Amino acid sequence: MNILILFSHRWRGGRAGGAETYTIQLSRGLAARGHSVTLATEKVDPASGAKTTNEVDPVEPGKPTTGITVDYELPFQTINPFKKRNVHCQIDKIAADRHIDIVHAQHRTAGYFAHRLWRNKRVPYVVTVHDPWHATPFKKWHGRLFRHVIAVSDFLRQLLIRDFHVPPERVTTIRNGVDPTRFAGITREQGASLRTEYGIGPNEVVLSQVSRISRAKGQHDLIEALASLPRTLNCRCLIFGEGKDRPRLERLVAKHGLERKVLFCGFRADIPAVFAATDVMVLPSHREGLPLAVVEAMLSNVAVIAARTAGVPEIITYGEDGLMFEAGDLPALASHIEKLVTDAELRHRLAAAGRKTAESRFLVSRVLDETEAYYREIVAQASAGVENSGVEN
Numbered sequence: 001m002n003i004l005i006l007f008s009h010r011w012r013g014g015r016a017g018g019a020e021t022y023t024i025q026l027s028r029g030l031a032a033r034g035h036s037v038t039l040a041t042e043k044v045d046p047a048s049g050a051k052t053t054n055e056v057d058p059v060e061p062g063k064p065t066t067g068i069t070v071d072y073e074l075p076f077q078t079i080n081p082f083k084k085r086n087v088h089c090q091i092d093k094i095a096a097d098r099h100i101d102i103v104h105a106q107h108r109t110a111g112y113f114a115h116r117l118w119r120n121k122r123v124p125y126v127v128t129v130h131d132p133w134h135a136t137p138f139k140k141w142h143g144r145l146f147r148h149v150i151a152v153s154d155f156l157r158q159l160l161i162r163d164f165h166v167p168p169e170r171v172t173t174i175r176n177g178v179d180p181t182r183f184a185g186i187t188r189e190q191g192a193s194l195r196t197e198y199g200i201g202p203n204e205v206v207l208s209q210v211s212r213i214s215r216a217k218g219q220h221d222l223i224e225a226l227a228s229l230p231r232t233l234n235c236r237c238l239i240f241g242e243g244k245d246r247p248r249l250e251r252l253v254a255k256h257g258l259e260r261k262v263l264f265c266g267f268r269a270d271i272p273a274v275f276a277a278t279d280v281m282v283l284p285s286h287r288e289g290l291p292l293a294v295v296e297a298m299l300s301n302v303a304v305i306a307a308r309t310a311g312v313p314e315i316i317t318y319g320e321d322g323l324m325f326e327a328g329d330l331p332a333l334a335s336h337i338e339k340l341v342t343d344a345e346l347r348h349r350l351a352a353a354g355r356k357t358a359e360s361r362f363l364v365s366r367v368l369d370e371t372e373a374y375y376r377e378i379v380a381q382a383s384a385g386v387e388n389s390g391v392e393n
Helices: 018-032 081-097 108-121 154-164 188-197 219-227 246-255 271-276 292-299 330-342 344-361 364-384
Strands: 002-010 036-042 072-074 102-106 125-129 149-151 171-173 205-210 235-240 262-266 280-283 303-307 323-325
Touching: 002 018, 002 081, 002 108, 018 036, 018 102, 018 292, 018 364, 036 081, 072 081, 081 108, 102 108, 102 364, 108 125, 125 364, 149 154, 154 171, 188 271, 205 271, 205 292, 205 330, 219 235, 219 246, 219 330, 246 262, 271 292, 280 292, 280 330, 292 303, 292 344, 303 330, 303 344, 323 330, 330 344
Parallel strands: 002 036, 002 102, 036 072, 102 125, 125 149, 149 171, 205 235, 205 280, 235 262, 280 303, 303 323
Antiparallel strands: none
8 A cells, every 4th residue: 555644743753752653653564564655744943843834845865754754844734824725735746646545644633634635636544643632612523524533542532522523433443552672672781771870779769751741741740749758768760851841840859859869861762771770660641642651661561650541541450560540649649659669579560460461462563453454444435435424525
C-alpha cells in the first residue's frame, strides 16, 4: 500500500512525545513490511523549534528526523485561508503523484485535511486520536465528520462516542505499543553511569518521571507528595523532560528544601538507559491517552506508580503489575512511593509482572498487525463504495 501520514502538530523530531513516537514507529514498521510511507508534518523552525507558515516545500532528500525522513512540511495550523487552501492543494498533489491508497491522519486538525481529500478525491483515510480532545462548542460535533477513527485506548473511544458524537461503528481501539528492540540487551549495569552522572549512591532508590513538563503531567503533585515524606527516605527523584513550567517547579522544589532530593535532568534521548537507572517510574498525570512511558518502564523491568487516568487502567492491574492512585490524591501517591522505596521485594515483584504484561500485550508488532488489518478494511470499503450510516460523506 501507498500510505500518506499527516502529522498536524509541531514536529519535535528527536524530542519526541507519545504521538511522535507512535508516528515514528508506525512509519518504520510499515516501511519494513513493504509499504510505501510518505510523511507530512507541520513545518518546524529548525533554530527555535517553533512552527512557521512559510511556503510549502518538499524537505531536502534524505533529511533525517528522528531516524526517519519527513517528506513534506506543511503549515497545517495556519489560520490564513489562502495558505490553508494551498495546503489542501498540496495534499491533493501528493496523493495523486504518490498514488496514495490511504491517508493516516494524526490528531484532529490533520483529520480535517484528510476528510476534505476524501470528499474531493475519494482517497480513504483514518484519524488516530492520541489524547482527549478539548470540547470547545464550535468543535464538539466535528467528530461526526470522520469516517474512520483509531483511539489508542478504550477510554478515548468511549469519550469520543459520548462527548464528541463519533458514531460507534466509526471508531476502533488499537492500543499503543513499544518497540522492544530499543530496550533489548539493556541492563541495570548500563544505567550505573547515569546514576553516577547525577551523584546517586549505589543504595539509593531512584524514582523517575519521563514526560513533557506541564501541569497536566503532574510533576507538581509528585514534588508535593515527596515533600510530605520523611527526608530520611532513601530515594532520589529524577525528572526528565522540558517545558515552560520548569522554573515554577524549580521554585517549588526550593520552597520545600528538596534540591538534593529532586533533580531536573532536561531532555534525554537515551530512554532505555534512563529506565536502566530507575527503580520506580512515577506518572501522576491528570490527562493522558494511553501513555507509552508506562509501557516502556514495564518493558524495562521497572516498577510503576501511575495515576488512574484515561487508558492507564487498561495497562496496569492494581497490585499485580503496578500501583495506581486517583489523579490529584497526594496522600495516596506519597504512600505508594514510600511503600515501594522501603519494600524491595514488592518493587521487584511488580517490576517482573509488569514486564510480562508489556511483552504479552503492548508490543509495536501487535499495533502494526491491527493497523494494517484496519487499513485493508477501510480501503476495501472505499473500493466497494460502502458508506457507513449516520455521518456526512
